[in-house]
Amino acid sequence: MSENKIILVTGGSGLVGKAxxxxxxxxxxxDETWIFVNSKDANLxxxxxxxxxxxxxxxxxVIHLAAMVGGLFHNMNHNxxxxxxxxxxxxxxxxxxxxxxxxxxxxxxxxxxxxDKTTCPIDETMIHNGPPHPSNFGYSxxxxxxxxxxxxxxxxxxxxxxxxVPCNVFGxxxxxxxxxxxxxPGLIRRLxxxxxxxxKTFTVLGTGKPLRQFIYSLDLAKLFLWVLREYNEIEPIILxxxxxxxxxxxxxxxxxxxxxxxxxxxxxxxxxxxGQYKKTASNAKLRKYLPDFEFTPFPVAVKESVDWYRANYxxxxx
Ligand code: NAP
Ligand code: GDP
Numbered sequence: 001m002s003e004n005k006i007i008l009v010t011g012g013s014g015l016v017g018k019a020x021x022x023x024x025x026x027x028x029x030x031d032e033t034w035i036f037v038n039s040k041d042a043n044l045x046x047x048x049x050x051x052x053x054x055x056x057x058x059x060x061x062v063i064h065l066a067a068m069v070g071g072l073f074h075n076m077n078h079n080x081x082x083x084x085x086x087x088x089x090x091x092x093x094x095x096x097x098x099x100x101x102x103x104x105x106x107x108x109x110x111x112x113x114x115x116d117k118t119t120c121p122i123d124e125t126m127i128h129n130g131p132p133h134p135s136n137f138g139y140s141x142x143x144x145x146x147x148x149x150x151x152x153x154x155x156x157x158x159x160x161x162x163x164x165v166p167c168n169v170f171g172x173x174x175x176x177x178x179x180x181x182x183x184x185p186g187l188i189r190r191l192x193x194x195x196x197x198x199x200k201t202f203t204v205l206g207t208g209k210p211l212r213q214f215i216y217s218l219d220l221a222k223l224f225l226w227v228l229r230e231y232n233e234i235e236p237i238i239l240x241x242x243x244x245x246x247x248x249x250x251x252x253x254x255x256x257x258x259x260x261x262x263x264x265x266x267x268x269x270x271x272x273x274x275g276q277y278k279k280t281a282s283n284a285k286l287r288k289y290l291p292d293f294e295f296t297p298f299p300v301a302v303k304e305s306v307d308w309y310r311a312n313y314x315x316x317x318x
Contacts, residue, residue: 011065012036079138086142171217
């Protein structure tokens with residue numbers, strides 16, 4: 001008989017945490033108890049609060065999603081906060097996991113922490129090969145340290161602490177705040193405001209030329225369940241759509257305009273930053289494990305995300 005798993009999901013109220021909750025509605029297993037927590041349950045920057053949270057729930061497994069997260073412009077203005085908050089949270093979660101005998105921890109890196117000056121596609125072996133893009137060095141170094149801690153915990157204590165590396169995530173329950181959001185929720189919010197006001201101009205920040213890989217949060221959530229249940233390497237694994245699915249910000253805006261049935265003008269504000277031009281990630285390792293995994297087609301995922309926001313904007317994280 002398999003042992004009952006108690007799985008604590010930190011950051012359980014966020015974009016990815018909500019998507020895991022949704023996917024579990026169909027994919028829950030009888031030997032798993034899932035607990036989703038957010039900053040109201042415990043501030044994970046605080047060691048004592050972290051200890052109390054773990055004492056209360058006694059998890060055997062942890063999916064560590066909690067983080068200070070934000071888009072390009074939020075990162076550019078808050079590198080110190082991204083560095084300190086994320087270093088503290090990650091260190092507290094891993095240290096308390098070890099102290100309380102947690103069997104497996106899956107933490108979250110990001111493709112935006114990869115080296116700035118690099119060859120593409122980028123793979124899991126290249127995470128530490130040079131400085132990150134200067135726009136988000138705080139977030140990047142804090143996230144890179146998770147991988148270092150995972151290796152050190154494994155080497156010294158034999159722990160199974162691993163990490164996943166998603167590309168840019170989008171979907172229902174995203175952060176739509178214009179100051180701090182990533183590009184897709186930011187543009188959904190802006191286009192929603194424009195169409196509601198009967199406006200004719202949709203303004204996008206930057207040149208529209210940068211390239212990005214975007215993963216639908218519900219696809220990522222399915223992959224998280226697989227990692228928790230099946231993936232037992234310490235080394236990180238990139239969870240991204242294929243390289244061929246990379247799109248420019250301009251293509252993204254056209255897809256969003258379609259989803260909103262917006263027929264006005266799309267204007268690029270080239271006085272605003274572009275960030276890293278591209279950071280194409282290879283999902284070859286993922287494909288080796290799961291050759292047949294099917295990602296939701298981008299236009300379908302964009303349409304579902306737009307429809308969710310239009311139906312829920314009054315209660316969304318604006
Ligand atoms: P999100 O929607 O911003 O949610 C962040 C979560 O972290 C929320 O549940 C929040 O709780 C919690 N949190 C923040 N500060 C906390 C603190 N001090 N103590 C306890 N909990 C705290 O983030 P997400 O987009 O789902 O991201 C999940 C993970 O994926 C993160 O590790 C992120 O770095 C990674 N990731 C995200 C993307 C992306 O494009 N979004 C891409 C690659 C990797 P409250 O709701 O209470 O504030
Ligand atoms: P990144 O993928 O880590 O760089 O983060 P973002 O999700 O913030 O995407 C940034 C890219 O989208 C840059 O090329 C920006 O110039 C572009 N962009 C266009 N409009 C917006 C917007 O309203 N918000 C954000 N965050 N980025 C935008």
